Each structure stands twice: as C-alpha cells, then as structure tokens.
Amino acid sequence: MSEPIPTPEEETSAATPDFRPTKRWNIVWVVPILALLIGSWLVYQNFKAKGPVVEIRFETAEGIAAGKTEVRCRSVRVGYVKHVELAEDLKSVIIKAELDPEAENLLRRGTRFWVVRPRVSASDISGLGTLITGAFIELDPGQGKDTVSEFVGLETPPATNTNIPGRRLILEAETAGSLAPSSPIYYRGFEVGRIESRRLAKDGSKVIYDAFIKEEYSHLVTENTRFWNSSGIDISAGADGFKVRTPSFQAMVTGGAVFGVPEGMPSGAIVKDGENFTLYQDEDAAQKSTFNPTLRFLLQFDQSVRGLSKGAPVEFRGIVIGRVVDISFNYYTDSSVDDRRIPVLIEIDPYQLRRETADKMSAPNSDFLAKAVGNGLRAALKTGSLLTGAMYVDLDFYKDQPVAALGKAGNITTLPTVSSGLAQLEAKITAILDKIQALPLDDTVRNFSLAAETSQATLKEIQDTAAAARKTLEDPEFRQLPTDVRKTLDELQKSVSSVGPDGAIQGDLLRTLDELRASLRSIKAMTNSIDEKPNSLLFGKDSTGNPIPKAPRR
C-alpha cells in the first residue's frame, strides 16, 4: 500500500531500484511498539509512584493543608496530605494522605498518626520547628501484621514511639486525677517510664491509661505490681503530728504514677506487653489491694443498711478479708418470694486468713463453712465510724443464736446474719426497758418512802441526842471537868511519887514486908505444930482428953 509509485508502467522500467517487491511490514513499526512500551512504562512508573492512600480521622484539621502538609515518620517524609474533608457527621475531619510506595509497609495495624504542632506544656516543649515549616502528621508504625488503610489519629502525641523498646501496659483508674499523657512513672522515686495517653473506657466506667516503661526497667513490672497515683501533696495528721509527703516537683505539677510490690508479697512473674493493671488512688489503697477475692456470698439483713456502701470492708474480728460488692434486690431471682431482707453481696479473699483455712474454704463441696455456721458464724452490720456512720460487715461467732445454715439465693450461697450494731443495741435497750417496766415500782417506792420516814425519825432522834450532847458539853460543870481531871492527875502524880524509892510508901512497904515475913514465920511454926499435932487447932497445944460438948447458948 505504501508503494510510492502506483503507475502501471513500473514493470517496464525494471532497471530502477524502486520497484523491488517491498516487505509488507517496515522496520519503522518498531517505533510505535517502542512508544507503547515507553508510554506504558511511564504510566506504570507514575501509578506505582502513587503509593497507598490512607484515611486518618482527626478532631480538627488545624494547621493541615491539602497538598502541603507532609506525613513523616521519624522526620522522614513518607507522604503528603492529599485531601481534607469533613466527616459525614461533621464531628471530625477525614484527612486523605498519599504515602510514598515504599511507605506502604508502614500502614500496619497499630500504626498511629498525630499532628505535630508547637506544644508547650508543663512537662515538655515540642514541635517548635513546626512554627516555621507548618504542622505535619507524624506516623508511628505499629506492630501489627495486616495492612490497614483507615486510622483514627491521636489528638495528643504519644509520649514514646512504639518502636522504642520497652513495656507497654494499660492502667485502669476510677478517676483521671491529675495524671495526664507524658506524666512520669516512678519506681522507688526513680523515673522509669511515662504515661503515653489516656482515654475514657467505651462504657465510661473507668479511665484507661497507656503506660510505657523503659526497656531497662521493664523487668520491675511483675504480676503483683501495684500502680498508684502519686500526684499532688499528701498531708496526713496523726498521733505523731503532721506528715507531708510530696512527690518530685514535676509530678506535683503534671501528676505521676508510682508502682511497687506491696510489702510482704512475692513479686511474681514478669508481665508481658499489654497487661492490665489497676491504678489506685493512693499508696494506701494500693497496699490494701493485695486481696484477691475468690468467694462470694449473699447476706440478707433484716435491718436498714444505711451507711453501708459498695466497697465497704468485710472483716473477721477486725481483719479485713473482703468487701461489699453490691447491695441490690436484683439478687432475688425468684420474684414470687416476698423477701424484705436486704441482700448484700460480699466477696472474700480467704487467703487473708490462715492458708489452710483458706484452702478448706475454697475447696469444692467443702462443709467447712457449714460447720462454722453451725458453730455460730454470723455476719453482722457494724458501725465503723461514729462520725460518718459508715458501716462494715463483721463476721464473727455468736453464741446463743437460733440455729441457721447456709442457704442459696439463685446460685449464690447465703450466709446467715444477725442484727447487730445499733440494731442490736436498740434491741438490748428495749429489753432492759421492758424489764424496768416489769418491776413493782409502786411498792418499792412506797417502801422507800416508809423507810425514808423511819430514817427521818431516826435522824431526828440522832439530832436530839446530838443537841443533848451539845448541851452537856456546854455545861460549865462539864467544862470544869478538865481542870478537875488535871487536879486529880496532879494528885495522882504526887501519889505516884510517894511510891518512889524515897517515898513514904516505900518505907511503909518495907515495913509491911518485914511484918509479912514475920507472919509467914509464925505461920510456918503453926503449920509445923499442926503437922505434929493436927488437933492442936482444936485442943491447943497441950490438950488432953476428949472435948466436952457444950450446950447451945440461949
């Protein structure tokens, strides 16, 4: 077709070189094939260079400009923001970023994005470079395997990169307190890690922190480790005066967490990444948290539980062995029963008692508790603090209680209870009052008045006697009595002095003695004569014959 000369006379001029039968396909067709190859290679290169597009959701697109803001990983540019748009719900923005093809493997599960803006906070100053260059989006590659293309960006930068080796833990707290991202974590007062981020649990029941412990200290976090908040100043007043405990200055300003193993506890095995820990409000709470409740009981109190709150301690004779979990009528599953006793669910860590006891208690089908109840084990509500009226549950053995046994409410074992505390006191006082009322008070009172009257008379007599006595005493004669007494005494003294060795009495006495001696001598002679002649007393010494009886005198 490309035969340049179509005229028929060509055959005649065979000498000319132009009329060779030409090849149907000329070599020139290589050119479009080449063009096709080059063109498709160019297109392929370009689309290959287009890299993956990711969607990142942020609360605000402040400082982010489409086509301008870069995505960086460790300050290396790996992509740029292609498009910024509002989310359908208008509550967030969706940023579409195109990453370099080499960065595709950075888009793994767990990859985090955040906007680097200039930030000045109490704990650090960062991103000042972005004042000049403008904000950029930092990418922190995750550890996941699968590729993800939609992410939710972090509003605040994490304190540490995920590729920095270390232990990453989750702390759960009741309230956030002053603990915030980038707050330090201390071990024995030494900074070993940081709080990376905090968020509210999906159901809003707790605050969840992501904590990071540096690699060299990660072995310090073990199974029995407790975390607690050390923010702020702790002032406590006790018997030994005021005590002020302060953490480091930084922790005072930004808050901080401390961890440690409670005293007397084995530390346990080293934990893995992602382990959950409870963040206690303070050190005391952490120390008290060593129990691991394994048994649950339902207590049914036939009295008001006012003052008893969830978390109130359960004690056995003063030893805390558990706590109140819940107070709710919902534990009565059988609606037909009209039970007005208040159900209180408690949990107990039997290992707070003796180990053997605990083993016995925890053993399945053990009759340990049943026996204990048979021996009088009862639960009672007691007032823990008269000031606050807070109650606690006390377990103790009570004598003289009506026989009771373990029961079942739904699938929870119930422990028998006794009314105690104020209720018991009330009952006792009532009993006392009843007894008082039963006393024959009227008779007693009458007797009392009689006795009183009698005693009044007696008193009067006593009074009279006293008056008489007084009169006697006031009598002048009586008054003279002492003088007389003295006189008598003087005389007595005189008499006594006369008795003395030079006194007249002494002489008299000697003389009397002499006479007595003489008398005795004569008595002796008399007795001798009697000895010799016993009838001499009647007939004299020389008497002869028989005595002549005499007639009675008239």
Next chain:
Amino acid sequence: MKDILASAEELPRGIDQNLAGCHICGKASPTSLEHCPRCGSHLHLRKPHSIQRTLALLAAAAIFYIPANLLPIMTIVEVGEVTKATIIEGMINFWKAGAYPIAIVIFTASILIPLLKIIALCWLCAAASGRLHPSPKALSRIYLITELLGRWSMVDIFVVGILVALAQLGNYMTVTIGPGALAFGCVVIVTMFSAMSFDPRLLWDRMLAEQSQSSNHPQPLERTDPNS
C-alpha cells in the same frame, strides 16, 4: 503529449523522466545512478515507505500523547509544598486564576496542536493512499497547516526547560521535570519525524493518477511516454 502537459502540468515531472532529486543536496539525477553523483547519497524517486513510516510514527505519537496528558509535566516544590501538575491541570489553574490568554496558549500549543497535527497527518496519509479524495486546494491547505503547526508544538517543553533551569532556589523553590514532559517531548519529536517522513509529492501523484483514471484510460500511458 503536449496537450496533456498543458492540461495537467506545464512541465514533465521528474518521476516521468526517471529523474530523482537528491534528498540531501537536491540535485536531480537519473535513478539509474542509484547514488547522487554530487553527494553520494541514495537516490529515490519518492521517499521510501513514506506512508508506512508516517503512520507508524503517528501511532507512536498517539501512544505518547496519552501519558503526556495523564502524567504530571513538572513538580514544583515551593517551601515544602509539593505541586504536581499535568498539562490540563496547569491549564485549568491558569484559567481559574483568570489568566485566560495563557490558558488558551497552553491549550492550543500543548493539547490542540499535537492532536491536530496527528489528525492532519493521518488525513494526509489517507489521501495519499487513495482512501480519501479531497480537492487539491484542501490538500495543500492542510499540508501547510501541518507544516506551520509543527514549529509551535514545542512551547511546553521549552517553558518547562526554562523553569527547570531557572527556578532552582534550593529549599525555597525547585522545579523538576515530570514524566509527562518526557512523553510530551516524545509526542512532539515523533510527530516531527512523522511529518518529515511524509512525502507530499505522493499526494499529487495520487491525484494525477485518479484524474487520469477518471477522465480516460490512455492518459497514464501517454504520461509514461517520456519514460520509455
């Protein structure tokens, strides 16, 4: 023979006398010599495989035309801001910015002209191979336009070249050439070669042949007379 010449052409054609003009120096020599006696280059009555070459190059140009418009022609890095622009994007940006004349110039030089050139050459090829039967006036006008347009289709490459050379301000602004520019350059070059490889004399050969065929049969014979 005289009347034929008078009716068709005043003078006998070189092809009719087996005289070929040298491609290089333009000397007319008999084709039997095979080589130009003056400069020694090959002698051809017409450009060999002209239409096939033209068409092949046109196909290549058409292929290149696609990436040239799809891919960014240049990348501007301005204070950390990276802008990649294809030809059409650049044109739209100029249009939006209100620079209508520039937009029109870019549109004409970069999109319209290469496209028109490709279409025109195709049309000429079709005419030369006897598939179209246009009037000689239209043929000459279109050929003229093709020749004219070809000179201006390098505008874009020229602009990019200047920008790349001038706008190298370190971190503040850098312009780098994009893959689209390469494709676009290829389009321009290939169409130029295509236009070069096209032998316009074929058009008149074909027209003459058709005229003679349509009017009377002996005409071509008479035309061959001088050759024999």
